[in-house]
Amino acid sequence: MKALKHPLSLITLLVLILVACSNSDDSVTVEEEVVNTDYDITSILSKFEGTNLSYSISGNTVTFNTQDLPNHTSPYWPTSNPLYEAYNGTNTNWNQNPGSIGAQNIEFTITLHPAEATNKQATSLGPIGIARNGVVFFNQYAAGNSPLAGEINSFDQWLGHPAMTQYHYHVEPTYLTQEFGEDAFMGLLSDGFPVYGPVENGVTLTSSDLDDYHGHTTATADFPEGIYHYHVTADDPYINGNGYFGTPGNISN
Ligand SMILES: [Zn+2]
Ligand SMILES: [Zn+2]
Incomplete structure (x- = not known):
């Protein structure tokens, strides 16, 4: 032994x-x-501009107030408005919906230090984020959480449209990508993570390049140390996938 x-x-x-x-x-x-996950989005706030949009910082949050009025033309403006323009886009199935653009009073309270949520929350119908021109982002669904299929034909020449009087983007805001670039900062979802255009490092992304929430973590021009961010893509689900990557802030409208 x-x-x-x-x-x-x-x-x-x-x-x-x-x-x-x-x-x-x-x-x-x-x-x-x-990798760096101690995100601070304060520096991106200066990219939000418009007479119908304001924001203020309090502690660790920023509060946006927007009238949600696009700074570009649309057939959904009242014909008396200088920004009224008949549809001149490329969709041969264009079909104007009964809505028209009207001033809203929408408030987002968003963290300045977004972080991944342990339990991801689904987005809801209505505003889920705010573009840099004050127009709100909607998710990939129409009323009743049905696919956008029919609604797409009512998107104007800049790919936005109103629900009643509330103008919004479900897909690439082409006025912003034309003005700032296909790889530029487009706005924020209410969880505080930024949304970028469809291009990164000269490559046009598709949903298959992104995670289930329609984002990934890489360096961007605005966040050279890297940050989680969403991308707009031409394919469904366009802006957001299976919900917020972070914890959504308060949205009242
Ligand atoms: Zn819509
Ligand atoms: Zn990216």
Whole structure:
């Protein structure tokens, strides 16, 4: 019995060393993969501009107030408005809906330090975020959470349209990508994570390049240390996928 004790102890010792080595290898790998997640979006706020839009910072949150009036032409403006323009887009199935653009009173309270939520929340119908020109973003669904299919034909030449009087974008806000670039900052979802245009590093992205929430973490021009962000894509679900990556703030409208 005594003769067996030493070999067994040796084997036990060897196993312990192997376990210890693999553990330390794992922890080194994990440390190397740690990326900056201490996000601060304060610097992006100066990109929001418009006479119908204001924001104020209080502590760790920013509160936006917007009238949700687009700074571009649309056939949905009353014909008396200087921004009224008949439809001149490319959709041969264009079909104007009965709505028209009217001033709203929409308030978003959004964290300045967005972080991934442990339990992801679905987006709801109505405003889910705010574009840099004050127009609100909607999700990929029409009333009753049905697909957008029919609604797409009522998108104006800048791919927005009103629900009653509330103008919104479900897809790429082409006025903003034309003005600021296909890879530019487009706005924020209410969880505080930014939305970018469809292009990154010269490549046009599709939903298959992104996670279930329609985003990923890379460096952007505005956040060179990297940040989680959504991308607009030409394919469904366009702006957001299976809900907010972070925790949505309060939206009243
Ligand atoms: Zn809509
Ligand atoms: Zn990106």
